[in-house]
Structures are given as C-alpha cells and as structure tokens.
Amino acid sequence: MDFAAYENREGVRMSFNAWPCSRIEATRIVLPTGALVTPGKSIPEMPVLPYEPVVCEGCQGVLNPHCMVDYARKSWRCCLCDCMNNLPRNYHEINPQNLPAELFPTYTTVEYTMTNKNVKAPCFMIVLDTACPREELQDAKDSIGQLLALLPEECYVGLITFGATVTVHELSGTSPLPRSYVLRGTKDVTQEKVKKLLGLELTAQEYATYDKNTGSQVANELSAKSRFLLPVSECEFVLSNILEDLQPDCFPREKGQRPYRATGAAIAVASGVLAEAHSAQGARVMVFTTGPCTVGPGTIVGRDAEEDLRSHRDLDKNSAKHFKDATKFYNSMGIRLATSSHALDVFACSLDQVGLAEMKLAVDQTGGQVILAEQFGAENFRKSLRKMFARREDGTLEMLFNGTFSAFCTPHVMVQGCIGPVSALAVKSKSISENEVGLGQTTSWRMCAFTPSTSIAVYYEIVNQHSNPLPHGQPFYLQFCCRYKLSTGEIRLRCTTVARRWVESSAAPEIIGGFDQEACAVLMARVATFRTENEEAFDLLRWLDRTLIRAGTKFGEYRKDEPETFRLPPNVAIYPQFMFNLRRSPFLQTANNSPDETAFYRLALGRESVLNCLLMIQPTLTMYSMNGPPQPTMLDVTSITPDTILLLDGYFFVVVHSGTTIAQWRKANYQDLPDYAHFKQLLAQPVGDAHQLAESRCPTPRLVECDQGGSQARFLLAKLNPSNTHQTQHQSGWEQQQNFGGGEIIFTDDISLSVFMQHLAKLAVAS
Ligand SMILES: [Zn+2]
Incomplete structure (x- = not known):
C-alpha cells in the first residue's frame, strides 16, 4: 500500500488500513486504530464546488461517492449510517452519465462553498x-x-x-x-x-x-x-x-x-x-x-x-x-x-x-x-x-480561521477523542466512545486557527460484537468534515470520505500489509505526550515499553524463547526504532530543557503533519562526499567520518556538520583554489539544502553549522544512536576503535539501539 499516495489524495493517514472486525480481535492488534487528518492540506486536484452539500438526515454526514444512489426512486443510502434519504429536487436529473462532482469515484475529497451573509475579513x-x-x-x-x-x-x-x-x-x-x-x-x-x-x-x-x-x-x-x-x-x-x-x-x-x-x-x-x-x-x-x-x-x-x-x-x-x-x-x-x-x-x-x-x-x-x-x-x-503570513496562489492568506472539525463513522466504530490544536465542542452523537483518548466525549472540535499542515489525530474504538463479525473484505467508511473560513471571510466545507476494509481476524495478512508504521508512531507519540501532561503518576516509559513488547509478540516472527529468531516484517521493522528515539526525545525527556522549551516542542508535535512529526522524533541524516551524490545514512555515531559532511534535519534545527578533514581544508581555503571547484560545491550543497528545508517551516528552524569536535557538534551528537560510547570504548578499547575507523564516541549512559532491540527480542519471544 502506498500510504503517501492516500495522503496526497485524502489528507489522511491511518495506523491500520484494514481493521479487525470485532472488539476482541481489535484489542489483539495492541496499537491504536487512529487517523491523522490534515483538513487544510493543499490538494491540487480537489474540486471546489460552488454549492452546499447534501446532508444525511440520519447522521449529518455528507453525500459522497461511496453512497448508493437510486436514480429511479430519487433517493440515496448513507454509507455511514445506512439511512435512506431523498435526493433534493435539484438532483432529480442526475444519472450515471450526469453526476455532480461529489459523486465522482475519484473525488473522495471535495470542498463546498457555503453561503455567508456576513462576510468579514479576520x-x-x-x-x-x-x-x-x-x-x-x-x-x-x-x-x-x-x-x-x-x-x-x-x-x-x-x-x-x-x-x-x-x-x-x-x-x-x-x-x-x-x-x-x-x-x-x-x-x-x-x-x-x-x-x-x-x-x-x-x-x-x-x-x-x-x-x-x-x-x-x-x-x-x-x-x-x-x-x-x-x-x-x-x-x-x-x-x-x-x-x-x-x-x-x-x-x-x-x-x-x-x-x-x-x-x-x-x-x-x-x-x-x-x-x-x-x-x-x-x-x-x-x-x-x-x-x-x-x-x-x-x-x-x-x-x-x-x-x-x-x-x-x-x-x-x-x-x-x-x-x-x-x-x-x-x-x-x-x-x-x-x-x-x-x-x-x-x-x-x-x-x-x-x-x-x-x-x-x-x-x-x-x-x-x-x-x-x-x-x-x-x-x-x-x-x-x-x-x-504567506499567501496562497489566489492571494488569500495560507492560514485558516474559525474551523469546526467533525468525525463521522459507521455504527461499528466509536470515536474515542482527538489530539491536536483544538478544543472540544459539546455535541450529541451515537458515535462517542466511553474510553476517552485525548479530547473525547464529542465528535466535533473547534479549530480557531490552523494552517495547511495542521494535522489532527483521531482515535477510534472498534465496538462490533465478536458473535456477530462483519464479513471479511467488506468496506467501512470514515468521514471528516471541516467547515472553516478563508482570510477573505468566505466559508468552505471540506469533506473527505475514506473507505477501508474489515478483515476477519487480527492475524489476517492485510493487518500488517496495511500497517503504516510512520502514522502509528505519531499517533503513539501524541498519546504519550498527552498522557504525560494530563495524568499524574503515570509511568510513561514503562507503558511505552510494554506496548512495544506486546506489539513485538503480536507482529514478530520467532520461535518461542529463542530471541535470535526474532524478526519483524518490513512494514513494522522501523517502528521499534521510532519508539527508541521517542523515548530519548525532548517530548518525554525534560532534562536539559526549560519548561518553556518543552512546551514549545510538545506544541509542534501535537499539530504537525506525519512527516514533520517523524522528523521531530527521529531526524534524518544525509551524507555528502566527493564520491557521489548525497545519500541518506544511519542516524548513528559511526556515520561521522573525517571526509564527509552530514546534514541532520531534526525539524526544529538543521545541522550541517563537517568532518575533520573537510574542516581543515575549508580553514585552509582550498575552496578558493581554481582546481578545487568540486570542493567548493561540496561545501555549498548541504548549506543550500539546509536553507531550502528551513523555508517550508514555521517557526523557521535554527541552522547550526559546525565542525567535528567543535562545541556546536553537540546538536548532532545528541540525536545520534550511541552505538559507540565511552562505555563501549572502555569495554573493548582499541579493537572497537579499529572497527569504526576512528569514529566519534558519545559520552552518555543511554543504551544503544542494538541493546534496545536485543531487549525487545528477548521479552517479545518469552513464553
Ligand atoms: Zn448517515
């Protein structure tokens, strides 16, 4: 499954894209069933319709391509609540050859223009x-x-x-x-x-x-x-x-x-x-x-x-x-x-x-x-x-105002709550779950202001009874409606309807096939920060670890009590690494940061898109060298070498780190010599790329340029996997240093990713 393609078309990413068909089976998949929705996302092919939507009388959901239309009877069946509705008079002429845009199969996301008698700029x-x-x-x-x-x-x-x-x-x-x-x-x-x-x-x-x-x-x-x-x-x-x-x-x-x-x-x-x-x-x-x-x-x-x-x-x-x-x-x-x-x-x-x-x-x-x-x-x-205050192509501000975000779903599913830059609105709905996650007890939230990248995490509970399972492969639908104002005062309603499938059990291959580990990591990170802020005496790290071990037991392939046989399928393989980095991140670790800084980081994690949140949790590292084009490299201390430049993107800051040799050459001004044009280019490229990354974000990330061994290099070292520390040096001394070609060491008592993974394997396979 191409999760990014779904996101580009719908502005939605889900942790699981196939859902087990009963409450009991759903508890067996351990991790949250949720969606990250970006209601202001720019979707170039999305039609903007010059009229208001047709709304279901049963659930207030909006007519969409997944609804069955009975052209002869002039009626439609709501795919969310199964309610039969009459088509409005101006839809009586429609037929399969003459459909309004919101019924085109490809337009699962459309925007309606709402009438507004009191148009006022913000x-x-x-x-x-x-x-x-x-x-x-x-x-x-x-x-x-x-x-x-x-x-x-x-x-x-x-x-x-x-x-x-x-x-x-x-x-x-x-x-x-x-x-x-x-x-x-x-x-x-x-x-x-x-x-x-x-x-x-x-x-x-x-x-x-x-x-x-x-x-x-x-x-x-x-x-x-x-x-x-x-x-x-x-x-x-x-x-x-x-x-x-x-x-x-x-x-x-x-x-x-x-x-x-x-x-x-x-x-x-x-x-x-x-x-x-x-x-x-x-x-x-x-x-x-x-x-x-x-x-x-x-x-x-x-x-x-x-x-x-x-x-x-x-x-x-x-x-x-x-x-x-x-x-x-x-x-x-x-x-x-x-x-x-x-x-x-x-x-x-x-x-x-x-x-x-x-x-x-x-x-x-x-x-x-x-x-x-x-x-x-x-x-x-x-x-x-x-x-x-950037503008869109049509001259209006990119920022959006006065939004109301609502989640609609089928009767087999309940809404537990949402985590994002929103406040809960008091609404009555049959879809409200008792088991609250984030801001719950509602299916509508106010978004006073938001941007095209603001992403809301919605958490669901599958409530269908085990004795009455839904047929394997049958689709189910979730709908997200967001009514908001442009800076011109014009009111829009964006409506996205997503269709996914039920599967008969938590062991079905579709569960792992449809598992989006990136979306799931962000959904978990938001729950973790929400709980650590709102629940006193909550042992967060223990909860994260236990959840990860249970997920390992569920999705791993292994022979009981043989940790060395433990493998994770590709769709789950990076998930433990996200959790490893989340545990170390400033969202959960408050040492070295002031309460204001912690608040600042958590605010961003609670609202940005999946990819931006992932960068915050686990930065990307790119290596630039004379030997070829830039390439992604391991987020590990062993990636530091004297003759390369590293670009670390941690969302809040971007680090350009020159290895010792590169730094020496630069200080000797080799880049100004006519024969060293390629070196000059090597120096310029990561800096140019760093500026480009910074352009797309608000607030603008801090740009740190540093050399290996310099004091500013701590920005890089703090984010790298400590596979080589003063501890490991001490244990294996000279041999270790040889292995890593004289690489850097990090002074830390944190455990490394490989030790973390060994623990996970051992505990996950235990009978
Ligand atoms: Zn309905």
Missing part, C-alpha cells in the same frame, strides 16, 4: 509588551511594521500595549490627538467590564431609541469596529504614528527588580474587545513579549530578581509558586478565546522564559502559533513571521 489584535529597553522595543515595532505589510488590506487590526498597565489604542484618527484608554494591569477583566471601561455601551436613553436593524449613528461611533479595530487600509497611517511615538514603559523600576509586565491582563482585555466586536469571525490575539508576566493575573514569577523562574525540578516537586494559578488563569483565557473562535499567538523574544509552559494549553486549544527567538530583529523571527 482581525489581528497586536498586543505589544513595552516593558523592555528602547532598542528591543524598536525591533518589536519593526516586526509589527513587517506584519502590517504582510496583511491583506481588508484585514482588521487593533493595538494594545502593556507594561504595568494595559493601554487600548483608538485607531480611527478622527481626533487630532490619538486617544487611548489605560486600564489596570492587576485585574482580570471580562468582556462586560471591557465594554464599560472602553465606553462601548449605549446609555439608557440611546438604547431606548436604538433600532436593531438600522443601527444608529451614536452606536456606530461608539462601536469597537469604528474605534479600536479597523481595516489595515484605513488605519495604517494612524497605527504607524502611534507606534512611532510609543515609548518604553516608564513605570519606576527599582534595582534588583523585574519590570512590571501585565501580560495576563493584556490578553484578557484583547480577548474582551475581540469577543465584543468580532466574535466567530476569525481573529488572533498576537502577543509580542520580551519577558515573563510579573504582575496581575497570569503572573509567572515575582518582581524580585532573586526569585528564579520555575524549572522542571520545581514543577516535579510541586514547588513552583505561581504555576498552578497562572496555568488556571491562562486556561480560562483559552476557553474564553475559543468560545469566540479566536486564537492566542505568543511571539517571545527573550533570553528568559516567558511562561509558555503556563500558556501552552491556551495556545494549543485555540490553534495559536508560537515563535521563540532571542530578539525580534533576528533573521529567524522575521522569516517565521513571513512564513506564517
């Missing part, structure tokens, strides 16, 4: 931290200038600045001096309070004469839409002037004290203004910050500089003073924002942590974007912003 609320030195503020202003230039001019913008207090700026430019409202930074403010404080309410007298249909001049003049949120084209001049005059927060700051920074209150105000003026229209609260919140709700750390920011150790010991309160506050912000379908973005340029660990859930449940950099002026930050 809104971008800039929330700018001014509690920083003048130069940093200038860099931040420049970034905002860059951002404004990237926005389509019909998009709305707003500006809130904060330090000790929170300032909401009027952008209308009707008064000669720009007006602004200063609110306290010490208190949470609700939407109602924001309305009062900003004078968005009508007086009793005005309210009495107010006509809901026609509005009134007073109401229009008072509204947030005419004062605080305006289209870029109308307020660019005023906004640039305000930014130009903006000074660093002047609140007195004593020695040994952190500046007042009311990030939490500022987010609350931003969410209030947007909820009032732009609810369900697609909006982002974009926080540009240079440090942690130190005052009011959402405080991450006290102002006394002696007080350290919390570390993983503090979190483990439950001794982080502000963590619980701050997390609770930001989570409530996340819920408020998600209710209006608005996203929270955090752009943090700071050497310190800013509190991303506390804000993670709010960012995650609203589909917001995080970019971390050392400064706003950094090239990486600018590139990330450019990528985030």
